[in-house]
Amino acid sequence: MDKDVRQELQSLPKTLAEDVAKNLVMVARLLDEDPEGAYGYSKVALRLASRVAAVREAAGFAAYATQKYAEALGEFRAARRMTGTVELWPVMADCERGLGRPEKALDMAGAPEVHKLDKAGQVEMRLVAAGARRDMGQLDAAIVTLQSPELASQSVQPWTARLRYAYADALLAAGREREAREWFAKAVEADRDSSTDASDRLAELDGVEFVDALAEEETSGVEDAEEAAEVDEADEAEEPGKPVESTEAVESTEAIESTEAVESDESGHVASPEAGDKD
Structure with a gap:
């Protein structure tokens, strides 16, 4: 604490x-x-x-x-x-944005309290002001608001990645894709703790599609299991070593036996059991 x-x-x-x-x-x-x-x-x-x-x-x-x-x-x-x-001044202004009052946030961005903020607070206030401009549909003004010595600086501070990211995002919203890609790349360089998704945005602009290898392995494993289950079901349906006799063959055999019985009876070669007892 x-x-x-x-x-x-x-x-x-x-x-x-x-x-x-x-x-x-x-x-x-x-x-x-x-x-x-x-x-x-x-x-x-x-x-x-x-x-x-x-x-x-x-x-x-x-x-x-x-x-x-x-x-x-x-x-x-x-x-x-x-x-x-005055440390909470920027987040208070952002609450005004959240309440749908971007004009109030801009008023706070121009208030004397801003000059009492440290460098990090002033950068935060600039981010809030740029967001308010975007809320009002003023994309070009938002871009200009973010253009500052802190943005141009080569040194990396805790707020550098977020500032570069916001600038890149504003450029992209204004249709300036080439410049946006450049600043997303700069944001990636400064984003040492992955506080933004700048790398994903950059990959999206470059047309790179990430594949989840773990998910693919899981899917492949499920498919293999399903195929194995189908093979087992097929094996169970056919009992090995037990010949399958077709219906036609059974019917043909029964017809032949019936014909032979009739012919034998008519010629008298086959005697009934009763006749044998009488003899």
Whole structure:
């Protein structure tokens, strides 16, 4: 847990602080993989310590991850009032986008608070502003918004891949495919922790189709099993060593025997059992 958060929790009774800390840890662990689960833990933490800024912030991010933008915005505002910092300004602006108010997000992008943000926060604000422009159908303005010294820089920062990816995506949306491919490739170079799907987008532009080898092996195994089952069923249908006599052959034999019996009876060569007893 972050040192500043631990310090905040020290204002609570020890047992309560431990319970709140456990819930905050679960929020952090589940936020990316299970947002709904994280949201549940954040609600518990809120019930326990709603006057702790770190709790309000965690609840805001959990609500944001589950697209509950109005709730997230309320929690972020509360956390900001408690701390007096501007760190949450970009995500608050993005909540405005989520609520269908891109104009409000753009207003926030031009507010004095932006100048108080660190470099990462300013880049984040630029990404939000470009997204708002796209929401309003202003693709060219979105592209211009992303053109910055941070985009042109050759150094790789934690936000570099996302910035290059957003620029490439905007170019592609504007029909500038060749430039988009170039920037997707640059995003791949900077994306050391696979925070984007830039490699997939690049492959798609190059017409490369990925094949899941494991899935193919599973499919092949199922087909082989089905073929083996069909062979077994065929073998069971035919019992080896037992000749199959055709119906025509049986009928022909019965007809011959019947004819011979009739002819013998008419010529008197075959006597009935009763005649033999009388002799």
